[in-house]
Amino acid sequence: SHPYVIVSAPVPEDLRTSIEANFNIVDVPVGKRLEDALDSDRLQEIAGIVCTVRTKLDEGVMASMPKLRVISNFAVGFDNVDVAAANARNILVCNTPRVLDSAVADLVFGMIIILGRDMLNGDTYVRDGTWASKGAPALTRDIRGKTLGLLGMGRIGRVVAKTAKAFDMNVIYHNRNRCSDAESEGLAEYRDREALLAEADFLSIHVPLTDATRNSIGERELKIMKSSAYLINTSRGAVVDEQALVEALKSGEIAGAGLDVMVKEPLPAESPLCSMRNVVLQAHVGSGTVETRRAMIDLATRNLIDALTNKQPEAMVNPQVWGSKAE
Numbered sequence: 001s002h003p004y005v006i007v008s009a010p011v012p013e014d015l016r017t018s019i020e021a022n023f024n025i026v027d028v029p030v031g032k033r034l035e036d037a038l039d040s041d042r043l044q045e046i047a048g049i050v051c052t053v054r055t056k057l058d059e060g061v062m063a064s065m066p067k068l069r070v071i072s073n074f075a076v077g078f079d080n081v082d083v084a085a086a087n088a089r090n091i092l093v094c095n096t097p098r099v100l101d102s103a104v105a106d107l108v109f110g111m112i113i114i115l116g117r118d119m120l121n122g123d124t125y126v127r128d129g130t131w132a133s134k135g136a137p138a139l140t141r142d143i144r145g146k147t148l149g150l151l152g153m154g155r156i157g158r159v160v161a162k163t164a165k166a167f168d169m170n171v172i173y174h175n176r177n178r179c180s181d182a183e184s185e186g187l188a189e190y191r192d193r194e195a196l197l198a199e200a201d202f203l204s205i206h207v208p209l210t211d212a213t214r215n216s217i218g219e220r221e222l223k224i225m226k227s228s229a230y231l232i233n234t235s236r237g238a239v240v241d242e243q244a245l246v247e248a249l250k251s252g253e254i255a256g257a258g259l260d261v262m263v264k265e266p267l268p269a270e271s272p273l274c275s276m277r278n279v280v281l282q283a284h285v286g287s288g289t290v291e292t293r294r295a296m297i298d299l300a301t302r303n304l305i306d307a308l309t310n311k312q313p314e315a316m317v318n319p320q321v322w323g324s325k326a327e
């Protein structure tokens, strides 16, 4: 019979049909632990998984699936997967890069403009009658001519940099490795980490969540930032020390924040962030448009099917695993 694959992602009907041509689908509700959803006999039969970032794939769960050959993440980020454990077991990990870059960049720019022009406050002013009773709100600042600091210069960072150019912003970046191509294209100037933090009027984070980046924006970094600066995070919540961020926002260490991602998602409504007027919040929707999510699920499904039918997938996180299979 056909091999079994877990579907724990919003795969539309037409793509389910293409999976079912060669595989048996085992549905698991999005975000449900695989160990809780399936008994061990079923897990032992699983050859592939397509899932969201809400599915944790650690060494333990991989060990329960001895036939597992591919994890196809419906996301560009893959911090939900223990890639070292996957490497050790020759499990290919795939993701969905490129197709979401512009949607995320658009969200970043929405936040830059909402924060820079104080539009949350402005909206309230109009709605609650303050405009009528007290007159117009305080003047804000130009976006034009301000400095955008990019922490991380991957594909998404580059599209954000390109967008910033259209707003006549100065763009600077810091990345683990220098990106001489981005520099020679005139997209952004390199800064060391401290200079990036110190110079940015808007600091936008575009690094993956790893042991090295977890909590890497904390009290010290927030102190280096200008008190007029805004922090924008569309990457992963845990890159920022959220408690330190709350303190920095309260004490005026920075001017505001735009957050699409939080340490705990959904963000509990009791979070102090929810009552701050200088913070714009979104529900992890950087890639959340109809067109982008369709392109992502197309790619994730293709990655899954290709990997299991011996066709090299388009987007591999650990291509060395594919290379070793081909030998």
Ligand code: GLV
Residues within 6 Å of the ligand: 053, 074, 075, 076, 077, 078, 100, 287
């Ligand atoms: C979403 O968070 C992604 O990594 O694509």
Ligand code: GLV
Residues within 6 Å of the ligand: 076, 077, 097, 098, 153, 154, 155, 156, 157, 206, 208
């Ligand atoms: C992250 O992986 C990116 O594409 O910038």
